Amino acid sequence: TATTEIYTFPYTTLFRSRMSFMRPLKGNQTYVSVEGQEILTLGDILPSSAAPGLLALFVAKTPAPPSVEAGHYFQGRQGTSFWNGLKKYGLLSPTTGFEDDLLLEHGYGLTDIVKVLRAFDSEPSVQEYRDGLPRILELIRTHRAKVVAFVYKGVLDKIIRLQFGRKRKTDYGFNKDLENDFGARVFAFPLPGVGSCTAEQTCLAMQDKNSAIT
Numbered sequence: 001t002a003t004t005e006i007y008t009f010p011y012t013t014l015f016r017s018r019m020s021f022m023r024p025l026k027g028n029q030t031y032v033s034v035e036g037q038e039i040l041t042l043g044d045i046l047p048s049s050a051a052p053g054l055l056a057l058f059v060a061k062t063p064a065p066p067s068v069e070a071g072h073y074f075q076g077r078q079g080t081s082f083w084n085g086l087k088k089y090g091l092l093s094p095t096t097g098f099e100d101d102l103l104l105e106h107g108y109g110l111t112d113i114v115k116v117l118r119a120f121d122s123e124p125s126v127q128e129y130r131d132g133l134p135r136i137l138e139l140i141r142t143h144r145a146k147v148v149a150f151v152y153k154g155v156l157d158k159i160i161r162l163q164f165g166r167k168r169k170t171d172y173g174f175n176k177d178l179e180n181d182f183g184a185r186v187f188a189f190p191l192p193g194v195g196s197c198t199a200e201q202t203c204l205a206m207q208d209k210n211s212a213i214t
Contacts, residue, residue, distance in 0.1 A: 027071020028100065032115050041117055042068055045103050045110040046143060053144030055107035055213040057184075059136055060151045062118045072098040073110055081192045082151055089206040091213070107213070109143060111136065113155055126162060129155075133163050137182065145184045147213055153188040153197075172197045173205030174212070185212065 030043035042063040047054070060073070067075040074082045083099040086092035095102055103110055113132040114124040124132075140148055150156040153170060160166040164181055170188050178186040187209055190202040197205075 025071070027098065028073065029068065029071045034116055039116055040068055041115045042071070042073060042112070044112075044139075045073070045100055045108075046139070047104055047109065049142055051143075052107075053146060054109045055145075056147040056149050056187075056209075057109045057111065057140060057143065057145035058103075058149050058151055058189075059155070060110065060112045061155050062112050062114045062116060062122075062124060065117055065119060068117045070098075073100045078191075082189070085189070085192065085202075085206065089210050091206075091210060109139070109145070111139060113159070129158055129162055133159055140182060140184050147185045147187055147209070148182055149187040149189055149209070151189045151191060153191075156186070156188050172201050173208050187212075 028042045028045065029040060031038045032041050033039075063073070064076045064079060067073050067079060069075075074080060083092065086099070087094055092099060092106060093102060100110060113136060114128045116124075116128075118124070136148070139145070150159075153172060156170050156175075160170065160178065160181070170178070170186075172188050172190045175186045175188065187205075190197040190205045192202070
């Protein structure tokens with residue numbers, strides 16, 4: 001007989017049978033195996049490997065519980081500012097649906113450095129950061145991303161310190177000195193309400209990004 005496993009997260013309790021799902025997946029929901037457990041998360045949004053190269057690969061930190069529950073990326077209060085920024089600077093078309101459904105048709109991909117969901121203020125471990133970067137670098141190579149854009153500048157700062165031994169803080173916008181490390185142009189996204197990016201810095205960085213991928 002099938003056994004049922006119960007996983008409790010901050011916003012919901014999810015049930016999974018060893019033989020079948022107790023509820024259908026929706027949107028970009030998927031399961032990943034972590035230390036022998038099946039964890040509900042969001043799947044990467046990526047084209048087939050045979051598709052032309054990505055204009056940009058966006059790298060987030062971890063899926064947030066409201067986003068996993070909805071089955072779509074950046075559905076929390078902080079996350080929606082990411083979509084608003086893309087639309088404000090002409091990088092994403094307005095939509096009445098979920099914005100992540102438009103990414104592939106714009107030539108964009110989306111992934112996370114760590115796939116286990118966490119609340120906004122919960123930080124992945126050092127080892128999770130180290131484990132996540134090789135996968136990101138492989139995605140850049142496989143999909144020939146022109147730009148890799150880190151949604152949270154702090155994630156990029158931590159990665160280059162842990163992986164490459166670089167102690168300096170990155171800049172909002174493009175960081176030319178990191179191109180050889182990542183094999184693509186590297187962009188730190190000026191997310192409103194996170195960090196100390198000024199309105200002027202945000203405007204300049206987003207205008208540069210628009211010019212680079214349009």
